[in-house]
Amino acid sequence: AQKVTQAQTEISVVEKEDVTLDCVYETRDTTYYLFWYKQPPSGELVFLIRRNSFDEQNEISGRYSWNFQKSTSSFNFTITASQVVDSAVYFCALSANQAGTALIFGKGTTLSVSS
Amino acid sequence: EAQVTQNPRYLITVTGKKLTVTCSQNMNHEYMSWYRQDPGLGLRQIYYSMNVEVTDKGDVPEGYKVSRKEKRNFPLILESPSPNQTSLYFCASSSYRVSRGDTQYFGPGTRLTVL
Numbered sequence: 066a067q068k069v070t071q072a073q074t075e076i077s078v079v080e081k082e083d084v085t086l087d088c089v090y091e092t093r094d095t096t097y098y099l100f101w102y103k104q105p106p107s108g109e110l111v112f113l114i115r116r117n118s119f120d121e122q123n124e125i126s127g128r129y130s131w132n133f134q135k136s137t138s139s140f141n142f143t144i145t146a147s148q149v150v151d152s153a154v155y156f157c158a159l160s161a162n163q164a165g166t167a168l169i170f171g172k173g174t175t176l177s178v179s180s
Numbered sequence: 181e182a183q184v185t186q187n188p189r190y191l192i193t194v195t196g197k198k199l200t201v202t203c204s205q206n207m208n209h210e211y212m213s214w215y216r217q218d219p220g221l222g223l224r225q226i227y228y229s230m231n232v233e234v235t236d237k238g239d240v241p242e243g244y245k246v247s248r249k250e251k252r253n254f255p256l257i258l259e260s261p262s263p264n265q266t267s268l269y270f271c272a273s274s275s276y277r278v279s280r281g282d283t284q285y286f287g288p289g290t291r292l293t294v295l
Contacts, residue, residue, distance in 0.1 A: 108268065109286065109288045110270060110289070112286075156222075160278040160279050162279045165279065166225070166230075166236075166238070166278060167215075167228070167238055167239065167278070168223070168272075168284055170222045171222065172221075172222045173222065
C-alpha cells in the first residue's frame with residue numbers, strides 16, 4: 066500500500082525560529098518520487114521540491130532544506146528562520162508505479178508563524 | 181507564463197443544477213487530473229486523462245464526468261450536484277505519468293458549495 070503520513074497536524078512558531086515538518090512514507094516500489102507542496106491561505110498548491118528514490122542527497126534552497134532518509138522512509142522539510150509569509154499548509158506527496166496516476170498526499174501540516 | 185487555469189474560482193449552486201468547471205493548461209502537457217480536497221481527507225483524485233479522448237477514473241469518480249477533446253482543456257462536469265460534492269477542486273497537469281516522476285502543476289482551485 067502507498068501511504069504518506071504527516072503526523073504533525075498543526076505547528077505554531079514565532080518568527081525567526083527554525084521548524085521541521087515531518088513526512089513518513091510507505092511504498093513497496095523501489096523507484097518512487099517524493100514531493101512537497103505549499104498551500105498558502107489563498108488556497109493554491111505551490112510545488113516546492115521533487116526527490117527520486119535514488120537520490121538521498123539533502124537539498125537546500127534558500128531558507129528551505131529537505132532531508133531524505135530511505136532507512137527511515139522519511140522526507141522531512143526544514144524552514145530556517147521562519148517568516149510570517151511561511152504560514153501555510155504543507156503537503157508531502159508520493160508517486161510510485163503502484164500508486165498509478167495519482168499523487169498520494171499526506172493530510173498536511175498547518176504551519177502558523179507569528180511575528 | 182506556464183500555468184494551469186480554472187474557472188470559476190468560487191461557485192455556489194443548488195442541488196441538481198448541472199455545472200462545469202473548466203481547466204486549461206498552456207504547457208502542452210499530456211496528463212491532466214482532477215482532485216478534490218476535503219478537511220481531514222486530504223487530496224483525492226477524481227479522474228485523470230492520459231491524452232486527448234483518453235480518460236479514466238481515479239479514487240472518487242462517483243457523481244463526476246470529464247472530457248478531453250483538446251489537449252489543453254479538461255473540464256469537470258457535475259451533472260446533478262449534491263451537497264456532499266461541496267469541496268475545493270484542483271486541476272493538475274504533467275508532461276507524463278506522475279509514477280514516472282513528473283511534477284504535477286496545480287491550478288488555483290475552485291471552491292464549490294452545493295446547497
